[in-house]
Amino acid sequence: MKCTFCGKExxxxxxxxxxxxxxxxxxxxxxxxxxxxxxxNPRRVAWTEVFKEQKQTKKV
Ligand SMILES: [Zn+2]
Structure with missing residues (x-):
């Protein structure tokens, strides 16, 4: 199960x-x-997986 907020396992x-x-x-x-x-919003918090994924998507 993953954490709803930060996305960590x-x-x-x-x-x-x-x-x-x-x-x-x-x-x-x-x-x-x-x-x-x-x-x-997890998308605005630097230590969440969602934030990192969002960043990666922007690069591509
Ligand atoms: Zn968490």
């Missing part, structure tokens, strides 16, 4: 699962990711 039994009211399941590898997901 996390081991089973680690991190935190959050079920939203609309049924979506979010997984976070650490509380830092959980907090940031509420206030920030």
């Amino acid at each position: 996390m081991e089973k039994g680690t991190g935190k699962l959050v079920v939203k009211a609309d049924g979506k399941i979010l997984s976070f590898c650490k509380s830092k990711c959980e907090k940031n997901s509420i206030i920030r």
Whole structure:
């Protein structure tokens, strides 16, 4: 399972699962990711996989 926010692979039994009211399941590898997901867009946060992928896509 991957962290919803930073996109890093996390081991089973680690991190935190959050079920939203609309049924979506979010997984976070650490509380830092959980907090940031509420206030920030992962595409604008330099340490997320989404941000890195976005950067790579722009280059191509
Ligand atoms: Zn994370």
